[in-house]
Amino acid sequence: MKIGVVVFPGSNCDHDCQHVFKDVLGQYVEMIWHKETLLAGMDAIVLPGGFSYGDYLRTGAIARFSPVMGAVKEFAKKGGMVLGICNGFQILLEAGLLPGVMLRNKSLHFICKDLSVKVENAATAFTGACQSGQVLKIPIAHADGNYYTDPVTLAAMQANAQIVLRYCTPEGKVTPEVNPNGSLDNIAGIINAEGNVLGMMPHPERCAEAVLGNDEGKLIFLSMLEALKGNKKELKMVGA
Amino acid sequence: MKAKIHVTLKQGILDPQGKAIEHALDSLGFKNAGNVRVGKYMEVDVNETDKAKADAAVKAMCEKLLANTIVEEYRYELQ
Numbered sequence: 001m002k003i004g005v006v007v008f009p010g011s012n013c014d015h016d017c018q019h020v021f022k023d024v025l026g027q028y029v030e031m032i033w034h035k036e037t038l039l040a041g042m043d044a045i046v047l048p049g050g051f052s053y054g055d056y057l058r059t060g061a062i063a064r065f066s067p068v069m070g071a072v073k074e075f076a077k078k079g080g081m082v083l084g085i086c087n088g089f090q091i092l093l094e095a096g097l098l099p100g101v102m103l104r105n106k107s108l109h110f111i112c113k114d115l116s117v118k119v120e121n122a123a124t125a126f127t128g129a130c131q132s133g134q135v136l137k138i139p140i141a142h143a144d145g146n147y148y149t150d151p152v153t154l155a156a157m158q159a160n161a162q163i164v165l166r167y168c169t170p171e172g173k174v175t176p177e178v179n180p181n182g183s184l185d186n187i188a189g190i191i192n193a194e195g196n197v198l199g200m201m202p203h204p205e206r207c208a209e210a211v212l213g214n215d216e217g218k219l220i221f222l223s224m225l226e227a228l229k230g231n232k233k234e235l236k237m238v239g240a
Numbered sequence: 241m242k243a244k245i246h247v248t249l250k251q252g253i254l255d256p257q258g259k260a261i262e263h264a265l266d267s268l269g270f271k272n273a274g275n276v277r278v279g280k281y282m283e284v285d286v287n288e289t290d291k292a293k294a295d296a297a298v299k300a301m302c303e304k305l306l307a308n309t310i311v312e313e314y315r316y317e318l319q
Contacts, residue, residue, distance in 0.1 A: 057280075057305070057306070058308055061305065061308065062305075065305070094308070100310070101308050101310045101311050103249075103253070103254070103256075103311065104256050104257060105256070106254065106256050107256070108256045108257060108260055146256075148253070148310075148311060149310070150310070182254070182256075
């Protein structure tokens with residue numbers, strides 16, 4: 001598979017994503033500078049974590065106008081698979097590829113630690129290798145992960161199983177106490193109605209090989225590859 | 241013309257920075273301070289002499305980039 005990892009000025013998880021896809025999973029990876037306007041031949045696009053444009057104005061607010069984002073929108077519109085991690089998620093929100101917005105963490109702290117997230121929907125192209133309800137230990141590292149959207153949009157996402165990952169206890173209980181940032185409904189990751197664009201705050205690329213002591217994040221990337229190959233258990237794309 | 245633009249979180253949206261400052265003011269003895277909201281202030285030179293044109297341009301800037309109207313509101317004055 002050909003995976004494109006977009007590099008914005010200030011991206012800092014781009015090489016981690018490249019490493020996982022290339023060295024851990026043996027895929028072809030192309031680093032795509034934000035000035036590019038074509039994504040020819042790519043099977044999936046990753047918007048990595050970091051601090052694009054220094055998080056000036058709002059997280060993701062300036063990156064969304066990068067030349068490459070026109071191509072990413074076009075790619076997504078045609079059904080192309082797009083994964084946004086952390087700052088990548090924030091950019092997807094600002095670009096309107098996913099609904100809602102990120103507010104400052106309720107505690108105002110930058111939080112960097114391992115957390116448990118529950119796979120609420122294992123029938124997506126990004127979670128197909130997981131079991132429904134499976135708890136993954138994945139680190140977060142952000143100051144703006146307090147997801148917010150209006151009640152109507154939230155209800156629609158809940159009804160449509162678009163809330164894919166939620167913060168939970170290690171046993172899988174979704175409680176307000178384990179919500180690290182004030183995120184609405186403990187949201188850690190959401191997918192669009194068409195099922196081809198996922199944004200998540202936790203960093204699966206930081207825990208995708210055993211040598212790091214945790215490879216649970218690898219399931220996200222494996223799911224994508226399996227979905228791309230189309231040889232997995234029947235994929236029920238949300239909303240399709 | 242110069243635009244002086246204020247962007248703040250809408251009422252009803254939790255403003256953690258505002259809350260932190262509110263608590264700090266309270267602990268400093270400013271018992272009459274409440275409902276602190278933190279926002280951004282921006283100045284933009286707009287190369288227009290016609291006020292209506294400048295106004296339309298600044299409004300578009302706010303809607304497109306300077307504010308995220310899902311959670312933020314903006315106001316500005318032109319001089």
